[in-house]
Amino acid sequence: xxxxxxxxxxxxxxxxxxxxxxxxxxxxxxxxxxxxxxxxxxxxxxxxxxxxxxxxxxxxxxxxxxxxxxxxxxxxxxxxxxxxxxxxxxxxxxxxxxxxxxxxxxxxxxxxxxxxxxxxxxxxxxxxxxxxxxxxxxxxxxxxxxxxxxxxxxxxxxxxxxxxxxxxxxxxxxxxxxxxxxxxxxxxxxxxxxxxxxxxxxxxxxxxxxxxxxxxxxxxxxxxxxxxxxxxxxxxxxxxxxxxxxxxxxxxxxxxxxxxxxxxxxxxxxxxxxxxxxxxxxxxxxxxxxxxxxxxxxxxxxxxxxxxxxxxxxxxxxxxxxxxxxxxxxxxxxxxxxxxxxxxxxxxxxxxxxxxxxxxxxxxxxxxxxxxxxxxxxxxxxxxxxxxxxxxxxxxxxxxxxxxxxxxxxxxxxxxxxxxxxxxxxxxxxxxxxxxxxxxxxxxxxxxxxxxxxxxxxxxxxxxxxxxxxxxxxxxxxxxxxxxxxxxxxxxxx
Amino acid sequence: xxxxxxxxxxxxxxxxxxxxxxxxxxxxxxxxxxxxxxxxxxxxxxxxxxxxxxxxxxxxxxxxxxxxxxxxxxxxxxxxxxxxxxxxxxxxxxxxxxxxxxxxxxxxxxxxxxxxxxxxxxxxxxxxxxxxxxxxxxxxxxxxxxxxxxxxxxxxxxxxxxxxxxxxxxxxxxxxxxxxxxxxxxxxxxxxxxxxxxxxxxxxxxxxxxxxxxxxxxxxxxxxxxxxxxxxxxxxxxxxxxxxxxxxxxxxxxxxxxxxxxxxxxxxxxxxxxxxxxxxxxxxxxxxxxxxxxxxxxxxxxxxxxxxxxxxxxxxxxxxxxxxxxxxxxxxxxxxxxxxxxxxxxxxxxxxxxxxxxxxxxxxxxxxxxxxxxxxxxxxxxxxxxxxxxxxxxxxxxxxxxxxxxxxxxxxxxxxxxxxxxxxxxxxxxxxxxxxxxxxxxxxxxxxxxxxxxxxxxxxxxxxxxxxxxxxxxxxxxxxxxxxxxxxxxxxxx
Numbered sequence: 001x002x003x004x005x006x007x008x009x010x011x012x013x014x015x016x017x018x019x020x021x022x023x024x025x026x027x028x029x030x031x032x033x034x035x036x037x038x039x040x041x042x043x044x045x046x047x048x049x050x051x052x053x054x055x056x057x058x059x060x061x062x063x064x065x066x067x068x069x070x071x072x073x074x075x076x077x078x079x080x081x082x083x084x085x086x087x088x089x090x091x092x093x094x095x096x097x098x099x100x101x102x103x104x105x106x107x108x109x110x111x112x113x114x115x116x117x118x119x120x121x122x123x124x125x126x127x128x129x130x131x132x133x134x135x136x137x138x139x140x141x142x143x144x145x146x147x148x149x150x151x152x153x154x155x156x157x158x159x160x161x162x163x164x165x166x167x168x169x170x171x172x173x174x175x176x177x178x179x180x181x182x183x184x185x186x187x188x189x190x191x192x193x194x195x196x197x198x199x200x201x202x203x204x205x206x207x208x209x210x211x212x213x214x215x216x217x218x219x220x221x222x223x224x225x226x227x228x229x230x231x232x233x234x235x236x237x238x239x240x241x242x243x244x245x246x247x248x249x250x251x252x253x254x255x256x257x258x259x260x261x262x263x264x265x266x267x268x269x270x271x272x273x274x275x276x277x278x279x280x281x282x283x284x285x286x287x288x289x290x291x292x293x294x295x296x297x298x299x300x301x302x303x304x305x306x307x308x309x310x311x312x313x314x315x316x317x318x319x320x321x322x323x324x325x326x327x328x329x330x331x332x333x334x335x336x337x338x339x340x341x342x343x344x345x346x347x348x349x350x351x352x353x354x355x356x357x358x359x360x361x362x363x364x365x366x367x368x369x370x371x372x373x374x375x376x377x378x379x380x381x382x383x384x385x386x387x388x389x390x391x392x393x394x395x396x397x398x399x400x401x402x403x404x405x406x407x408x409x410x411x412x413x414x415x416x417x418x419x420x421x422x423x424x425x426x427x428x429x430x431x432x433x434x435x436x437x438x439x440x441x442x443x444x445x446x447x448x449x450x451x452x453x454x455x456x457x458x459x460x461x462x463x464x465x466x467x468x469x470x471x472x473x474x475x476x477x478x479x480x481x482x483x484x485x486x487x488x489x490x491x492x493x494x
Numbered sequence: 495x496x497x498x499x500x501x502x503x504x505x506x507x508x509x510x511x512x513x514x515x516x517x518x519x520x521x522x523x524x525x526x527x528x529x530x531x532x533x534x535x536x537x538x539x540x541x542x543x544x545x546x547x548x549x550x551x552x553x554x555x556x557x558x559x560x561x562x563x564x565x566x567x568x569x570x571x572x573x574x575x576x577x578x579x580x581x582x583x584x585x586x587x588x589x590x591x592x593x594x595x596x597x598x599x600x601x602x603x604x605x606x607x608x609x610x611x612x613x614x615x616x617x618x619x620x621x622x623x624x625x626x627x628x629x630x631x632x633x634x635x636x637x638x639x640x641x642x643x644x645x646x647x648x649x650x651x652x653x654x655x656x657x658x659x660x661x662x663x664x665x666x667x668x669x670x671x672x673x674x675x676x677x678x679x680x681x682x683x684x685x686x687x688x689x690x691x692x693x694x695x696x697x698x699x700x701x702x703x704x705x706x707x708x709x710x711x712x713x714x715x716x717x718x719x720x721x722x723x724x725x726x727x728x729x730x731x732x733x734x735x736x737x738x739x740x741x742x743x744x745x746x747x748x749x750x751x752x753x754x755x756x757x758x759x760x761x762x763x764x765x766x767x768x769x770x771x772x773x774x775x776x777x778x779x780x781x782x783x784x785x786x787x788x789x790x791x792x793x794x795x796x797x798x799x800x801x802x803x804x805x806x807x808x809x810x811x812x813x814x815x816x817x818x819x820x821x822x823x824x825x826x827x828x829x830x831x832x833x834x835x836x837x838x839x840x841x842x843x844x845x846x847x848x849x850x851x852x853x854x855x856x857x858x859x860x861x862x863x864x865x866x867x868x869x870x871x872x873x874x875x876x877x878x879x880x881x882x883x884x885x886x887x888x889x890x891x892x893x894x895x896x897x898x899x900x901x902x903x904x905x906x907x908x909x910x911x912x913x914x915x916x917x918x919x920x921x922x923x924x925x926x927x928x929x930x931x932x933x934x935x936x937x938x939x940x941x942x943x944x945x946x947x948x949x950x951x952x953x954x955x956x957x958x959x960x961x962x963x964x965x966x967x968x969x970x971x972x973x974x975x976x977x978x979x980x981x982x983x984x985x986x987x988x
Contacts, residue, residue, distance in 0.1 A: 076606065083605040096984065099945075101924035111577040111921055112570065115914055119924040119945075122904065124937065208930070208937075227721035231880075231931040234938060386725075399962055406963065410616065415955040418963065420609055427605055429982050430595035430613040432955035436702070437725040443618065443702075443952045444728060451593075451613075451953065458937045459945070461909040461926035468893055469900065469912065483984070488923050490590065490977070 012065075013165040015194025021201060027187030028126035028155035029206040035184070036472070037098075037480065040153055041089035043182040047150075048082035048089075050178040051142055051171070058171060062136045065164040067304035073270065074137070081137040084144060084427050088151035091450050095482040097121070097152075099459065100473050102486045115464050118474040121457035123153035124234070125208025128201050130222065131161040131168065132213035133306050134273045140164065141171040141191060144427075144448055145211035145236070150189070152456035157207070158191045159198035163307050168193070202226060209234045209456055213275070213447070215362075216240040216438045223441045236455050237441035238433070240360045241387035243422045244280040246377060246409075248402065250395035251419075252287040259393050260292035263366075264300055266421035268333065268340040271303040272364035273310070276389050276422040279360055281342075281368045282377060293368070294331040297342045302335030305363060314338055314363035321361065324353055330368055340364040347371045347380050358384060374404055381408040386436035389415045389422035414439055414446070506559075507659040509688030515695060521681030522620040522649035523700040529678070530966070531592075531974065534647055535583035537676040541644075542576035542583075544672040545636055545665070552665060556630045559658040561798035567764065568631070575631040578638060578921050582645035585944050589976040591615070591646075593953065594967050596980045609958050612968040615951035617647035618728070619702025622695050624716065625655040625662065626707035627800050628767045634658065635665035635685060638921075638942055639705035639730070644683070646950035651701070652685045653692035657801050662687070696720060703728045703950055707769070707941070709856075710734040710932045717935045730949050731935035732927070734854045735881035737916045738774040740871065740903075742896065744889035745913075746781040753887050754786035757860075758794055760915035762827065762834040765797040766858035767804070770883050770916040773854055775836075775862045776871060787862070788825040791836045796829030799857060808832055808857035815861065818843070818850055824862055834858040841865045841874050852878060868895055875902040880930035883909045883916035908933055908940070 016024075035043075051058070055078055063070045091097055098121050106114040127149040132139035139145070141158050149156045160168035172191030179188050192201065201207055202225050210226055210233065212219050219237035226235035247259055267278050283289060305311040318341060321327060326349035333340035341364065350357050350369045357367065371377045381390075390413035394402050409416055414435030425433055431449030434440040440447070445455045462470055472479050481493040510518075529537075545552070549572055557564045585591055592615050600608040621643040626633035633639070635652050643650045654662035666685030673682050686695065695701055696719050704720055704727065706713050713731035720729035741753055761772050777783060799805045812835060815821060820843035827834035835858065844851050844863045851861065865871045875884075884907035888896050903910055908929030919927055925943030928934040934941070939949045956964055966973050975987040 080605045090982075103920075103922045103924040109920065109922070111574045112918075114920045114922055117909075117920060117922060117924045119926045119943075223726065224721070227718070227726075232717065232721075232935060233931070234936070396960065399960065402963060410954055414953070415611075415957060416959070417957040418959040420958045424606075426597075426603065426608045426611060428597045428603070428608055428611060429979050430597040430611045430955060432613045432953045434953070436952070437727070441726060442728070444949070446953060449613075455938070458930070459908070459926045459928070459940060460904055461924060463909060463911040464914045465910070465912040466890065466893065469896060485923050488584075 013160070013169050013193050016192040016197040021192055021197050024157055024190040024192060025126070025201060025204055025206050028157055028190065031155040031185045031187035033123040033153045033155070035153065037092040037095055039183070040151060041092040043179055043184050044085045044089040044092070044147065044151060046182040047142060047175050047178040048085040050174050051078065052082050054174050058167065061167045061170060062164060065167050066136050066306050068136070068270070068306070077135060077137045080427065081142055084138070085142065085147045087427060087450060088147050088453060091453065092151055095480060097453055097457070098473055098482060100482050100484040102474060102484055104487055117461055117463045118470065119459050119461040120471060120473040121459050124456050124458045125154060126157060126206055127154045127456055128157045128159065128198070128207045128210040130159045130198060130210070130212040130214065133161050133163040133310065134270070136164040136167055139213045141168050142175050144452060145213070148453040149211070149456045151453045154208070154456045155187055156189050157201055158189070159201070160191050160193050165193055199225065203229060205231060207233065209236070211236040211447070211455070213238045219441065234455065235441055236445060236447060238275065238447045239438045239440065240385070241275055241389065241435070241439050242279045242358065242360055242384060243276055243387055243389045243391070244282055244381065244384065245278045245391040245393060246405065247281065247283045247287065248392065248394040248398040249284040250398045251393045252284055252289055254395055256287065256289040257292040260289050260296040262421060264293070264296035264340070266423045267366040268300045268364045269423045271305055271338070272340070273306055273362060274423050276425060278391065278422055279366050281366060282371055282380070283368060285370045285372055287370065290330065293342060297331035297333055297340055300333035300340040300364070302333060302337040302339040305338055310362060311338055314361060314365065317361045318365050320356060321365070321367065324356055327357070333364070338363055342366050342368060344368040347376050351380055351383060374401055377405060378408045381412055384412050386412045386439050388433060388435050388439045389413050389417060391417040391420070391422055393419055507654070507663050507687050510686040510691040515686055515691050518651055518684040518686060519620070519695065519698055519700050522651055522684065525649040525679045525681035527617045527647045527649070529647065531586040531589055533677070534645060535586040537673055537678050538579045538583040538586070538641065538645060540676040541636060541669050541672040542579040544668050545572065546576050548668050552661065555661045555664060556658060559661050560630050560800050562630070562764070562800070571629060571631045574921065575636055578632070579636065579641045581921060581944060582641050582947060585947065586645055589974060591947055591951070592967055592976060594976050594978040596968060596978055598981055611955055611957045612964065613953050613955040614965060614967040615953050618950050618952045619648060620651060620700055621648045621950055622651045622653065622701045622704040624653045624692060624704070624706040624708065627655050627657040627804065628764070630658040630661055633707045635662050636669050638946060639707070642946040643705070643950045645947045648702070648950045649681055650683050651695055652683070653695065654685050654687045659687055693719065697723060699725060701727065704730070705941070705949070706731040708733070713935065728949065729935055730939060730941060732769065732941045733932045733934065734879070735769055735883065735929070735933050736773045736852065736854055736878060737770055737881055737883045737885070738776060738875065738878065739772045739885040739887060740899065741775065741777045741781065742886070742888040742892040743778040744892045745887045746778055746783055748889055750781065750783040751786040754783050754790040756915055758787070758790035758834070760917045761860040762794045762858045763917045765799055765832070766834070767800060767856060768917050770919060772885065772916055773860050775860060776865055776874070777862060779864045779866055781864065784824065787836060791825035791827055791834055794827035794834040794858070796827060796831040796833040799832055804856060805832055808855060808859065811853070811855045812859055814850060815855065815859070818847055821851070827858070832857055836860050836862060838862040841870050845874055845877060868898055871899060872902045875906055878906050880906045880933050882927060882929050882933045883907050883911060885911040885914070885916055887913055
């Protein structure tokens with residue numbers, strides 16, 4: 001997800017004072033993290049219930065601050081948010097995320113006698129989450145990163161995005177009240193406001209990990225701060241993505257018009273303000289889709305962007321792309337404000353232009369590039385910055401050629417799609433939302449899906465401990481009935 | 495593991511030239527990573543067999559370069575190394591490390607219709623491994639990081655440690671030949687020599703991750719380089735550790751003499767050149783162990799250190815500790831060269847001294863600190879830099895007091911021990927060798943044990959793909975018979 005989150009303090013909600021920030025950090029550090037998975041699950045369910053109940057208040061507030069439509073968009077996003085909290089609760093009740101392992105003492109272990117050693121993942125500690133501009137619910141106060149960190153058992157400090165500060169303040173109140181009702185300690189969750197508060201917290205030794213969704217520029221600056229700390233911490237940044245779509249010759253011939261319509265729908269969805277917006281449509285020379293694209297994009301309308309800063313940044317970026325020699329306008333939508341715009345060029349121009357054309361445009365803008373064949377396509381893909389997704393629109397008759405293309409696509413993306421569109425990211429067990437930098441700063445992880453909570457756990461081993469001093473997850477009788485690996489053998493409730 | 499690896503080129507093996515490094519990087523980037531887990535397992539087994547067979551050549555060579563005794567030490571370390579390779583082969587044959595998940599399309603998914611989406615972990619790409627000084631086999635050319643990366647399916651560039659370059663060269667030849675015999679592509683493995691080659695490779699865009707075992711200073715410098723790249727990469731550094739040992743009053747009273755003997759054995763094992771050497775013995779005031787400690791340490795002998803640089807660094811560090819006001823000599827071993835040395839002070843002096851006393855001494859030196867009670871102990875522990883281990887020597891009667899201490903111990907360590915000693919790190923499913931910085935630069939991971947290979951995998955999702963274009967691990971018929979999570983339900987061979 002990317003935007004131009006030049007984060008300036010607004011007047012909506014005052015910036016968090018130094019003393020309030022200190023109190024929040026101290027409370028987070030003091031918040032006990034010894035709840036059982038079942039207790040944590042109940043807290044997540046309680047938050048989800050409270051947010052669902054507050055929908056009639058929160059949705060109009062979000063619409064006012066972000067210009068996004070209440071329905072289906074914001075209502076759907078709130079539903080996604082509460083679903084996500086409940087899915088993490090399910091993960092906790094299963095317990096497999098703890099990766100518990102018990103190796104009993106074994107005098108015959110081939111490398112030498114093995115002691116009794118048992119490992120389980122514990123909460124990494126207080127987590128700082130930077131909210132995104134473009135998902136006021138799903139990647140904000142009670143969004144994916146907060147849900148994952150709370151599920152992991154970590155206290156959360158949430159840095160509100162300035163694009164929806166009043167919503168953030170109010171959502172934070174609801175989350176805090178729900179946590180208190182569910183018996184969570186004070187300090188489990190707090191919302192802070194203002195750039196300075198965010199940066200100060202990121203440097204604070206009590207913060208053990210951070211998560212961010214936003215622009216490459218903003219995310220890199222924060223990543224650099226996290227890496228430069230006396231004690232560096234994991235920084236999970238979800239940054240930029242171009243999301244290339246490859247249309248095969250057979251697909252262009254068989255259903256060019258339908259592809260044009262679906263593509264126009266995808267790159268203008270949410271006014272193009274999605275991290276997974278398809279920003280590059282790669283079509284074969286002689287594709288014959290121009291007319292269909294002009295009609296499809298012509299049928300789309302301008303929609304207000306999230307805020308003035310994003311609109312100004314889009315205009316500047318669009319100007320750069322549109323004035324690149326060899327780039328021309330192919331199609332435009334209608335209406336006032338930032339109209340959906342499709343530009344076009346050829347592969348040689350695109351490849352020679354570098355960042356000028358390869359960088360993301362955050363908004364309803366995309367670029368069509370024609371290619372001559374698989375070789376040129378592979379060369380072009382290998383020059384892209386890695387991103388979150390790569391899509392193929394193909395036909396069964398293309399399977400062999402697409403097979404040749406797949407290694408180049410896998411190299412630059414965390415999720416590959418076939419005959420679907422990258423916008424609309426489901427939350428499920430198999431979801432992967434990540435990729436090599438700059439898709440994310442942590443390519444071994446995901447920020448969407450059940451695996452997202454693993455980012456906030458660290459393993460600890462207990463060697464030769466008496467049973468009564470072991471954490472419950474590792475006791476011989478397995479009181480939590482966890483799935484565990486025992487002496488190398490996975491068991492359902494070992 | 496820590497040493498003062500001020501890495502200077504030696505004359506033993508010439509530094510890798512720029513053109514040779516370029517060739518190695520290009521070959522690594524071109525090495526196909528599409529072997530099946532079974533094929534990769536066979537490669538690891540082949541390397542293990544070749545190293546075992548070469549023991550009679552390699553062990554004397556290692557002894558000559560490192561001054562470590564051939565038996566039991568180096569022979570045991572080689573056995574550990576080949577065991578580790580074979581254990582990773584077992585991990586591959588099981589397949590659970592791939593974390594394969596299949597979510598079928600579900601129109602009734604609560605947050606909105608779910609597409610068919612399937613995730614599996616793939617090799618992250620070429621891995622650069624910096625070898626350690628103190629384990630010429632187990633954390634060097636064919637050591638833990640190399641084994642983990644190869645098991646993950648990643649080509650490996652191994653930067654040899656200057657302390658055993660001839661052994662590294664020769665081990666590299668054996669590994670390369672074994673890989674070639676097993677059908678691995680050229681470029682799967684190469685050894686490079688020299689500081690410049692290591693740093694150049696770390697900056698190269700073809701390197702996707704790096705691993706390091708060594709000093710805080712050296713590791714932090716490399717971590718900073720990895721983080722400053724235009725595209726940062728994961729850097730898994732295993733750096734320093736003080737490894738505190740707490741002796742409870744009851745344990746001191748019940749078996750002070752035995753504890754003294756075991757402690758002297760542990761901190762002088764391998765001439766104290768282990769990352770897990772107990773560098774801090776915390777004993778209650780009035781512990782009555784002085785005589786036993788003087789006798790136990792007095793019974794130990796000096797042993798040659800790995801190299802002159804390490805000896806010089808130890809002398810400097812020992813001088814700093816010994817000349818700190820309030821610190822005095824308690825016990826010494828015998829012999830020429832760096833004799834085992836135990837110093838002592840009280841908690842107030844230790845806490846006031848900061849890094850001067852808290853930093854690790856790499857070599858056969860440890861510091862005894864007396865404490866007044868649990869409160870002082872908790873305060874002292876909370877001021878330590880996190881490390882790899884923390885140990886308690888206690889009695890059943892202490893369980894309640896130790897329970898109060900455990901949160902402070904967990905906060906500063908990746909592995910806790912009860913009535914054993916931290917040196918001697920078993921390789922098993924439940925092992926955890928890591929911890930918050932500076933124990934490691936990546937606290938969510940381990941560098942020892944089967945979970946170590948997860949550091950070199952990144953997840954990729956395939957959405958809506960026809961079966962014939964899916965990777966084998968994700969095909970509907972599950973041709974590899976992998977354990978998979980299907981629609982949220984873990985299955986044995988789903």
